[in-house]
Amino acid sequence: MQADLLIHSASQLLTLTSGPQRGSQLGDLGIIRDGAIAISGKTILATGTTAELQSNFRSARSIDARGKVVMPGLVDPHTHLLWVGDRAAEFEMRIAGASYMQIMATGGGIVSTVRQTRAANIHQMMEETLPRLHNMLSHGTTTAEAKTGYGLETQTELRMLEAILRLDESCPIDLIPTFLGAHAIPPEYTDHPEAYANLIGEEMLPAVRSWWEKNGGNRPLPFVDVFCEEGAFNLAQSRKILETAKRLGFGLKIHSDEFKSIGGTSLAVELGAVSADHLVRASAADIQALGQSDTVAVALPCTPFGLAEDAYTPARQIIQADGFLALATDLNPGTAWCESMQFAIALACRYMRLTPKQAIAAATINAAFAIRKDDQIGSLRPGKQADILILQAPDYRHLGYRFGGNLVDTVIKSGDILEIKN
Ligand code: NIG
Ligand code: FE
Numbered sequence: 001m002q003a004d005l006l007i008h009s010a011s012q013l014l015t016l017t018s019g020p021q022r023g024s025q026l027g028d029l030g031i032i033r034d035g036a037i038a039i040s041g042k043t044i045l046a047t048g049t050t051a052e053l054q055s056n057f058r059s060a061r062s063i064d065a066r067g068k069v070v071m072p073g074l075v076d077p078h079t080h081l082l083w084v085g086d087r088a089a090e091f092e093m094r095i096a097g098a099s100y101m102q103i104m105a106t107g108g109g110i111v112s113t114v115r116q117t118r119a120a121n122i123h124q125m126m127e128e129t130l131p132r133l134h135n136m137l138s139h140g141t142t143t144a145e146a147k148t149g150y151g152l153e154t155q156t157e158l159r160m161l162e163a164i165l166r167l168d169e170s171c172p173i174d175l176i177p178t179f180l181g182a183h184a185i186p187p188e189y190t191d192h193p194e195a196y197a198n199l200i201g202e203e204m205l206p207a208v209r210s211w212w213e214k215n216g217g218n219r220p221l222p223f224v225d226v227f228c229e230e231g232a233f234n235l236a237q238s239r240k241i242l243e244t245a246k247r248l249g250f251g252l253k254i255h256s257d258e259f260k261s262i263g264g265t266s267l268a269v270e271l272g273a274v275s276a277d278h279l280v281r282a283s284a285a286d287i288q289a290l291g292q293s294d295t296v297a298v299a300l301p302c303t304p305f306g307l308a309e310d311a312y313t314p315a316r317q318i319i320q321a322d323g324f325l326a327l328a329t330d331l332n333p334g335t336a337w338c339e340s341m342q343f344a345i346a347l348a349c350r351y352m353r354l355t356p357k358q359a360i361a362a363a364t365i366n367a368a369f370a371i372r373k374d375d376q377i378g379s380l381r382p383g384k385q386a387d388i389l390i391l392q393a394p395d396y397r398h399l400g401y402r403f404g405g406n407l408v409d410t411v412i413k414s415g416d417i418l419e420i421k422n
Helices: 050-056 088-095 100-103 109-119 122-138 154-170 193-215 237-246 265-268 284-291 302-308 316-322 341-351 354-363 367-371
Strands: 001-014 031-039 043-049 056-064 069-072 074-076 141-147 176-183 223-228 252-256 274-278 296-299 325-327 388-391 408-413
Touching: 001 050, 031 050, 043 050, 050 069, 050 154, 069 141, 074 341, 074 367, 088 100, 088 316, 122 141, 122 154, 122 341, 122 408, 154 176, 154 193, 176 193, 176 237, 193 237, 193 284, 223 265, 223 296, 237 265, 252 265, 265 274, 284 316, 296 316, 296 367, 296 388, 316 325, 325 341, 325 354, 341 354
Parallel strands: 001 056, 001 069, 074 141, 141 176, 176 223, 223 252, 252 274, 274 296, 296 325
Antiparallel strands: 001 031, 031 043, 069 388, 388 408
Protein backbone atom coordinates (compact mmCIF):
# COMPACT_ATOMS: atom_id res chain seq x y z
CA MET A 1 0.00 0.00 0.00
CA GLN A 2 1.03 3.59 -0.59
CA ALA A 3 1.52 6.12 2.27
CA ASP A 4 2.58 9.79 2.19
CA LEU A 5 4.75 9.52 5.28
CA LEU A 6 6.24 6.62 7.21
CA ILE A 7 7.84 7.21 10.61
CA HIS A 8 9.81 4.14 11.60
CA SER A 9 12.28 2.65 14.09
CA ALA A 10 10.84 4.56 17.08
CA SER A 11 12.26 3.21 20.33
CA GLN A 12 8.68 3.41 21.66
CA LEU A 13 5.50 4.23 19.73
CA LEU A 14 2.81 5.26 22.25
CA THR A 15 -0.53 4.38 20.62
CA LEU A 16 -2.95 4.87 23.57
CA THR A 17 -5.57 3.11 21.49
CA SER A 18 -7.66 1.77 24.36
CA GLY A 19 -9.74 5.00 24.41
CA PRO A 20 -10.48 7.33 27.36
CA GLN A 21 -9.12 5.72 30.52
CA ARG A 22 -11.06 5.82 33.79
CA GLY A 23 -9.88 5.04 37.30
CA SER A 24 -7.19 2.39 37.56
CA GLN A 25 -7.14 1.94 33.75
CA LEU A 26 -5.26 5.26 33.54
CA GLY A 27 -1.76 4.79 32.15
CA ASP A 28 -2.31 2.26 29.34
CA LEU A 29 0.06 3.68 26.73
CA GLY A 30 -0.23 0.82 24.21
CA ILE A 31 3.52 0.83 23.58
CA ILE A 32 4.96 -0.70 20.40
CA ARG A 33 8.73 -1.13 20.54
CA ASP A 34 10.65 -0.49 17.33
CA GLY A 35 7.38 1.09 16.26
CA ALA A 36 6.22 2.66 13.02
CA ILE A 37 3.28 4.69 11.80
CA ALA A 38 2.01 5.26 8.26
CA ILE A 39 0.15 8.44 7.30
CA SER A 40 -1.92 9.32 4.26
CA GLY A 41 -2.95 12.97 3.83
CA LYS A 42 -4.23 14.20 7.18
CA THR A 43 -4.96 10.74 8.55
CA ILE A 44 -3.25 7.84 10.29
CA LEU A 45 -3.28 4.74 8.07
CA ALA A 46 -1.65 2.12 10.30
CA THR A 47 0.62 1.50 13.27
CA GLY A 48 2.80 -1.54 13.99
CA THR A 49 6.38 -2.63 14.21
CA THR A 50 8.92 -1.22 11.77
CA ALA A 51 9.24 -4.64 10.12
CA GLU A 52 5.47 -4.91 9.60
CA LEU A 53 4.96 -1.46 8.20
CA GLN A 54 8.06 -1.47 6.01
CA SER A 55 6.86 -4.65 4.34
CA ASN A 56 3.26 -3.39 3.93
CA PHE A 57 3.80 0.24 2.84
CA ARG A 58 5.67 2.21 0.20
CA SER A 59 6.03 5.83 1.23
CA ALA A 60 7.00 9.07 -0.51
CA ARG A 61 8.69 10.36 2.65
CA SER A 62 10.05 8.66 5.69
CA ILE A 63 11.49 9.72 9.05
CA ASP A 64 13.92 7.57 10.99
CA ALA A 65 12.94 7.93 14.68
CA ARG A 66 15.73 5.73 16.05
CA GLY A 67 16.27 6.39 19.77
CA LYS A 68 13.12 8.53 19.95
CA VAL A 69 9.60 8.26 21.36
CA VAL A 70 6.71 8.82 18.92
CA MET A 71 3.38 9.74 20.50
CA PRO A 72 0.08 11.59 19.94
CA GLY A 73 0.15 15.41 20.00
CA LEU A 74 -0.56 16.82 23.47
CA VAL A 75 -4.07 18.17 24.06
CA ASP A 76 -4.56 21.13 26.42
CA PRO A 77 -8.24 21.07 27.48
CA HIS A 78 -8.31 24.20 29.69
CA THR A 79 -6.74 27.50 28.64
CA HIS A 80 -7.45 31.23 28.80
CA LEU A 81 -4.91 31.76 26.03
CA LEU A 82 -6.45 34.95 24.60
CA TRP A 83 -5.80 38.11 26.63
CA VAL A 84 -4.17 41.52 26.44
CA GLY A 85 -1.47 42.89 28.78
CA ASP A 86 0.07 41.18 31.77
CA ARG A 87 -0.17 41.03 35.60
CA ALA A 88 3.49 40.95 36.58
CA ALA A 89 2.87 43.58 39.28
CA GLU A 90 0.24 41.33 40.89
CA PHE A 91 2.67 38.44 40.89
CA GLU A 92 5.02 40.60 42.92
CA MET A 93 2.19 41.53 45.33
CA ARG A 94 1.30 37.87 45.78
CA ILE A 95 4.84 36.83 46.48
CA ALA A 96 4.93 39.64 49.07
CA GLY A 97 1.86 38.13 50.79
CA ALA A 98 -1.46 39.18 49.16
CA SER A 99 -3.76 36.33 48.09
CA TYR A 100 -5.26 35.87 44.62
CA MET A 101 -8.83 36.37 45.87
CA GLN A 102 -7.79 39.44 47.96
CA ILE A 103 -6.32 41.06 44.87
CA MET A 104 -9.51 40.21 42.97
CA ALA A 105 -11.73 41.68 45.71
CA THR A 106 -9.90 45.02 45.50
CA GLY A 107 -10.49 45.43 41.76
CA GLY A 108 -7.41 43.66 40.43
CA GLY A 109 -7.09 40.11 39.19
CA ILE A 110 -9.29 38.99 36.31
CA VAL A 111 -10.91 42.43 36.09
CA SER A 112 -7.59 44.16 35.43
CA THR A 113 -7.11 41.92 32.37
CA VAL A 114 -10.73 42.67 31.43
CA ARG A 115 -9.94 46.41 31.32
CA GLN A 116 -7.05 45.88 28.92
CA THR A 117 -8.88 43.32 26.79
CA ARG A 118 -11.97 45.51 26.41
CA ALA A 119 -9.78 48.35 25.13
CA ALA A 120 -8.14 46.17 22.45
CA ASN A 121 -9.33 45.61 18.90
CA ILE A 122 -9.32 42.14 17.38
CA HIS A 123 -5.90 42.66 15.74
CA GLN A 124 -4.24 43.55 19.04
CA MET A 125 -5.90 40.56 20.69
CA MET A 126 -4.54 38.25 18.01
CA GLU A 127 -1.10 39.84 17.90
CA GLU A 128 -0.58 39.37 21.65
CA THR A 129 -1.86 35.79 21.57
CA LEU A 130 0.02 34.41 18.55
CA PRO A 131 3.41 34.11 20.31
CA ARG A 132 1.71 32.06 23.03
CA LEU A 133 0.19 29.74 20.45
CA HIS A 134 3.59 29.36 18.82
CA ASN A 135 5.06 28.44 22.19
CA MET A 136 2.31 25.89 22.83
CA LEU A 137 2.89 24.29 19.44
CA SER A 138 6.66 24.14 19.81
CA HIS A 139 6.10 22.39 23.16
CA GLY A 140 3.89 19.78 21.51
CA THR A 141 0.31 20.99 21.98
CA THR A 142 -1.62 20.24 18.79
CA THR A 143 -5.18 20.96 20.06
CA ALA A 144 -6.27 23.37 22.80
CA GLU A 145 -9.47 24.57 24.36
CA ALA A 146 -9.66 28.40 24.47
CA LYS A 147 -11.93 30.40 26.75
CA THR A 148 -13.39 33.88 26.46
CA GLY A 149 -13.99 35.64 29.79
CA TYR A 150 -11.93 38.82 29.63
CA GLY A 151 -14.78 40.82 28.06
CA LEU A 152 -17.64 40.32 30.53
CA GLU A 153 -19.92 42.32 28.21
CA THR A 154 -21.60 40.95 25.13
CA GLN A 155 -19.61 42.80 22.46
CA THR A 156 -16.14 42.08 23.86
CA GLU A 157 -17.04 38.47 24.56
CA LEU A 158 -18.15 38.04 20.94
CA ARG A 159 -14.97 39.78 19.77
CA MET A 160 -12.98 37.23 21.77
CA LEU A 161 -14.93 34.37 20.16
CA GLU A 162 -14.23 35.83 16.74
CA ALA A 163 -10.53 36.18 17.60
CA ILE A 164 -10.44 32.52 18.69
CA LEU A 165 -11.96 31.46 15.35
CA ARG A 166 -9.45 33.58 13.41
CA LEU A 167 -6.52 32.26 15.47
CA ASP A 168 -7.72 28.75 14.78
CA GLU A 169 -7.48 29.55 11.05
CA SER A 170 -4.09 31.25 11.27
CA CYS A 171 -2.21 28.75 13.43
CA PRO A 172 -1.80 24.96 13.05
CA ILE A 173 -3.17 24.31 16.58
CA ASP A 174 -6.86 23.37 16.52
CA LEU A 175 -8.78 25.59 18.96
CA ILE A 176 -11.96 24.47 20.72
CA PRO A 177 -13.85 27.53 22.02
CA THR A 178 -15.55 27.97 25.39
CA PHE A 179 -17.74 30.93 26.39
CA LEU A 180 -16.78 32.09 29.91
CA GLY A 181 -18.91 35.22 30.37
CA ALA A 182 -19.26 34.00 33.98
CA HIS A 183 -15.55 34.46 34.77
CA ALA A 184 -15.90 37.37 37.23
CA ILE A 185 -18.39 40.07 38.21
CA PRO A 186 -17.47 43.06 35.99
CA PRO A 187 -16.69 46.37 37.75
CA GLU A 188 -19.94 48.05 36.64
CA TYR A 189 -21.93 45.30 38.44
CA THR A 190 -19.96 45.16 41.71
CA ASP A 191 -22.97 46.36 43.69
CA HIS A 192 -25.52 44.11 41.94
CA PRO A 193 -23.84 40.84 40.97
CA GLU A 194 -27.21 39.10 40.64
CA ALA A 195 -28.08 41.40 37.73
CA TYR A 196 -24.90 40.35 35.90
CA ALA A 197 -25.64 36.64 36.47
CA ASN A 198 -29.13 37.26 35.02
CA LEU A 199 -27.69 39.15 32.06
CA ILE A 200 -25.56 36.16 31.15
CA GLY A 201 -28.62 33.89 30.97
CA GLU A 202 -31.02 36.34 29.42
CA GLU A 203 -28.81 38.22 26.96
CA MET A 204 -25.32 36.81 26.53
CA LEU A 205 -26.04 33.10 26.04
CA PRO A 206 -28.76 33.70 23.41
CA ALA A 207 -26.44 36.25 21.71
CA VAL A 208 -23.58 33.73 21.61
CA ARG A 209 -25.88 31.13 20.11
CA SER A 210 -27.19 33.33 17.34
CA TRP A 211 -23.70 34.74 16.64
CA TRP A 212 -22.45 31.17 16.33
CA GLU A 213 -25.23 30.19 13.96
CA LYS A 214 -24.07 33.01 11.64
CA ASN A 215 -20.30 32.76 12.12
CA GLY A 216 -19.42 29.32 13.44
CA GLY A 217 -19.69 27.48 10.12
CA ASN A 218 -20.57 23.88 10.82
CA ARG A 219 -18.58 23.73 14.04
CA PRO A 220 -20.36 22.55 17.19
CA LEU A 221 -21.46 25.25 19.64
CA PRO A 222 -18.77 26.45 22.10
CA PHE A 223 -18.81 25.01 25.61
CA VAL A 224 -20.16 27.24 28.41
CA ASP A 225 -18.10 27.53 31.61
CA VAL A 226 -18.65 29.25 35.00
CA PHE A 227 -16.12 30.22 37.70
CA CYS A 228 -18.07 28.80 40.68
CA GLU A 229 -16.30 30.21 43.73
CA GLU A 230 -16.89 32.47 46.69
CA GLY A 231 -16.15 35.97 45.31
CA ALA A 232 -17.08 34.97 41.75
CA PHE A 233 -20.36 33.07 41.03
CA ASN A 234 -22.13 31.31 43.90
CA LEU A 235 -23.76 27.91 43.56
CA ALA A 236 -27.27 29.23 42.83
CA GLN A 237 -26.00 31.61 40.13
CA SER A 238 -23.80 28.89 38.64
CA ARG A 239 -26.76 26.50 38.52
CA LYS A 240 -28.98 29.06 36.80
CA ILE A 241 -26.39 29.92 34.16
CA LEU A 242 -25.47 26.30 33.43
CA GLU A 243 -29.11 25.16 33.31
CA THR A 244 -29.91 27.93 30.83
CA ALA A 245 -26.86 26.99 28.76
CA LYS A 246 -27.91 23.35 28.75
CA ARG A 247 -31.43 24.27 27.61
CA LEU A 248 -29.90 26.25 24.73
CA GLY A 249 -27.89 23.19 23.66
CA PHE A 250 -24.40 24.12 24.94
CA GLY A 251 -22.02 21.53 26.44
CA LEU A 252 -20.99 22.49 29.98
CA LYS A 253 -17.77 23.01 31.92
CA ILE A 254 -17.09 24.46 35.36
CA HIS A 255 -14.23 25.95 37.41
CA SER A 256 -14.94 24.44 40.82
CA ASP A 257 -13.22 23.92 44.17
CA GLU A 258 -10.18 26.01 43.19
CA PHE A 259 -10.01 27.76 46.58
CA LYS A 260 -13.14 26.73 48.52
CA SER A 261 -15.56 23.86 48.29
CA ILE A 262 -19.03 25.28 47.52
CA GLY A 263 -20.65 22.42 45.64
CA GLY A 264 -19.77 23.22 42.01
CA THR A 265 -18.35 19.81 41.19
CA SER A 266 -21.47 17.89 42.22
CA LEU A 267 -23.55 20.44 40.31
CA ALA A 268 -21.45 19.77 37.21
CA VAL A 269 -21.98 16.02 37.55
CA GLU A 270 -25.73 16.48 38.11
CA LEU A 271 -26.03 18.55 34.93
CA GLY A 272 -23.91 16.13 32.87
CA ALA A 273 -21.06 18.59 32.33
CA VAL A 274 -18.25 17.50 30.04
CA SER A 275 -15.66 18.45 32.67
CA ALA A 276 -15.12 19.93 36.13
CA ASP A 277 -11.79 21.71 36.44
CA HIS A 278 -9.37 22.62 39.31
CA LEU A 279 -10.94 20.46 42.11
CA VAL A 280 -8.16 21.31 44.58
CA ARG A 281 -10.69 21.46 47.43
CA ALA A 282 -13.13 18.85 46.12
CA SER A 283 -14.99 17.10 48.94
CA ALA A 284 -15.21 13.33 49.35
CA ALA A 285 -18.81 13.49 48.05
CA ASP A 286 -17.70 15.46 44.97
CA ILE A 287 -14.99 12.88 44.25
CA GLN A 288 -17.47 10.01 44.58
CA ALA A 289 -19.88 11.82 42.25
CA LEU A 290 -17.12 12.28 39.64
CA GLY A 291 -16.24 8.59 39.86
CA GLN A 292 -19.77 7.62 38.91
CA SER A 293 -20.01 9.98 35.96
CA ASP A 294 -18.47 10.76 32.57
CA THR A 295 -17.60 14.28 33.75
CA VAL A 296 -13.83 14.52 33.33
CA ALA A 297 -11.85 15.82 36.31
CA VAL A 298 -9.36 18.29 34.80
CA ALA A 299 -6.39 18.94 37.09
CA LEU A 300 -4.40 22.14 36.58
CA PRO A 301 -1.13 21.77 38.51
CA CYS A 302 0.43 24.91 37.00
CA THR A 303 -2.12 26.95 38.99
CA PRO A 304 -1.14 26.09 42.59
CA PHE A 305 2.48 26.15 41.40
CA GLY A 306 1.95 29.59 39.85
CA LEU A 307 0.26 30.81 43.03
CA ALA A 308 2.98 29.24 45.22
CA GLU A 309 0.33 27.29 47.10
CA ASP A 310 0.77 23.88 48.68
CA ALA A 311 -2.47 22.11 47.80
CA TYR A 312 -2.93 20.28 44.47
CA THR A 313 -5.84 18.36 42.97
CA PRO A 314 -6.29 15.02 44.82
CA ALA A 315 -5.65 13.04 41.66
CA ARG A 316 -5.03 9.70 43.31
CA GLN A 317 -8.35 9.87 45.15
CA ILE A 318 -10.13 10.71 41.91
CA ILE A 319 -8.48 7.72 40.24
CA GLN A 320 -9.36 5.51 43.18
CA ALA A 321 -13.00 6.62 42.94
CA ASP A 322 -12.93 5.49 39.25
CA GLY A 323 -13.03 8.99 37.75
CA PHE A 324 -11.70 10.18 34.40
CA LEU A 325 -8.65 12.36 35.05
CA ALA A 326 -7.14 14.82 32.54
CA LEU A 327 -4.39 17.43 32.71
CA ALA A 328 -4.29 20.99 31.34
CA THR A 329 -2.11 24.10 31.73
CA ASP A 330 -4.85 26.68 32.64
CA LEU A 331 -2.65 29.12 30.65
CA ASN A 332 -3.75 32.61 31.84
CA PRO A 333 -2.13 35.90 32.89
CA GLY A 334 -3.08 35.70 36.58
CA THR A 335 -2.28 32.30 38.00
CA ALA A 336 -0.43 30.28 35.36
CA TRP A 337 1.36 31.84 32.40
CA CYS A 338 2.65 28.50 31.17
CA GLU A 339 2.25 27.23 27.61
CA SER A 340 3.87 23.85 28.21
CA MET A 341 1.89 20.66 28.81
CA GLN A 342 5.28 19.01 29.41
CA PHE A 343 5.68 21.21 32.48
CA ALA A 344 2.12 20.37 33.65
CA ILE A 345 3.09 16.68 33.35
CA ALA A 346 6.27 17.21 35.39
CA LEU A 347 4.27 18.98 38.14
CA ALA A 348 1.53 16.32 38.09
CA CYS A 349 4.11 13.59 38.67
CA ARG A 350 5.64 15.35 41.64
CA TYR A 351 2.72 17.03 43.38
CA MET A 352 -0.22 14.83 42.38
CA ARG A 353 1.86 11.64 42.36
CA LEU A 354 0.85 10.54 38.90
CA THR A 355 3.26 8.13 37.28
CA PRO A 356 4.63 9.35 33.93
CA LYS A 357 2.39 6.92 32.05
CA GLN A 358 -0.69 8.13 33.91
CA ALA A 359 0.25 11.76 33.27
CA ILE A 360 0.79 11.07 29.55
CA ALA A 361 -2.63 9.40 29.19
CA ALA A 362 -4.17 12.32 31.12
CA ALA A 363 -2.53 14.80 28.70
CA THR A 364 -3.55 13.01 25.48
CA ILE A 365 -6.55 10.68 25.23
CA ASN A 366 -8.24 11.83 28.45
CA ALA A 367 -7.56 15.47 27.62
CA ALA A 368 -9.22 14.85 24.25
CA PHE A 369 -12.20 13.32 26.09
CA ALA A 370 -12.41 16.47 28.26
CA ILE A 371 -13.28 18.42 25.10
CA ARG A 372 -15.17 15.45 23.57
CA LYS A 373 -12.71 15.09 20.70
CA ASP A 374 -11.52 11.61 21.63
CA ASP A 375 -12.99 10.19 18.42
CA GLN A 376 -10.58 12.33 16.33
CA ILE A 377 -7.42 12.97 18.39
CA GLY A 378 -5.52 11.90 21.53
CA SER A 379 -4.31 8.49 20.32
CA LEU A 380 -2.53 6.95 17.33
CA ARG A 381 -5.34 4.90 15.88
CA PRO A 382 -5.91 4.30 12.15
CA GLY A 383 -8.52 6.75 10.85
CA LYS A 384 -7.69 9.47 13.39
CA GLN A 385 -6.10 12.84 12.61
CA ALA A 386 -2.31 12.53 12.18
CA ASP A 387 -1.26 14.78 15.11
CA ILE A 388 2.05 13.27 16.17
CA LEU A 389 5.12 14.21 18.22
CA ILE A 390 8.63 12.84 17.90
CA LEU A 391 10.52 13.34 21.16
CA GLN A 392 14.21 13.84 21.66
CA ALA A 393 14.17 11.01 24.23
CA PRO A 394 14.33 7.20 24.07
CA ASP A 395 11.78 6.40 26.77
CA TYR A 396 8.33 7.86 27.63
CA ARG A 397 9.40 8.36 31.27
CA HIS A 398 11.61 11.26 30.20
CA LEU A 399 8.31 13.18 30.13
CA GLY A 400 7.79 14.02 33.77
CA TYR A 401 11.31 13.09 34.77
CA ARG A 402 12.83 16.07 32.92
CA PHE A 403 11.42 19.58 33.28
CA GLY A 404 12.03 23.19 32.34
CA GLY A 405 13.14 22.32 28.81
CA ASN A 406 11.46 21.01 25.69
CA LEU A 407 11.72 17.39 24.57
CA VAL A 408 9.87 17.94 21.29
CA ASP A 409 11.99 17.19 18.24
CA THR A 410 9.28 17.24 15.53
CA VAL A 411 5.57 18.16 15.44
CA ILE A 412 3.35 16.63 12.77
CA LYS A 413 -0.03 18.34 12.56
CA SER A 414 -2.77 16.83 10.40
CA GLY A 415 -0.07 14.98 8.44
CA ASP A 416 2.14 18.07 7.87
CA ILE A 417 5.69 18.09 9.22
CA LEU A 418 5.98 21.53 10.81
CA GLU A 419 9.06 23.72 10.70
CA ILE A 420 9.23 25.17 14.20
CA LYS A 421 11.85 27.67 15.24
CA ASN A 422 12.25 28.26 18.94
O1 NIG B 1 -8.58 29.13 36.06
N1 NIG B 1 -10.00 30.96 38.38
C1 NIG B 1 -10.40 31.56 37.42
N2 NIG B 1 -9.80 31.68 36.24
C2 NIG B 1 -8.43 31.45 35.97
C3 NIG B 1 -7.56 32.61 36.31
C4 NIG B 1 -7.78 33.72 35.38
C5 NIG B 1 -7.03 34.97 35.70
O2 NIG B 1 -6.56 35.17 36.84
O3 NIG B 1 -6.93 35.80 34.77
C6 NIG B 1 -8.01 30.12 36.55
O4 NIG B 1 -7.13 30.02 37.42
FE1 FE C 1 -9.15 28.50 34.31
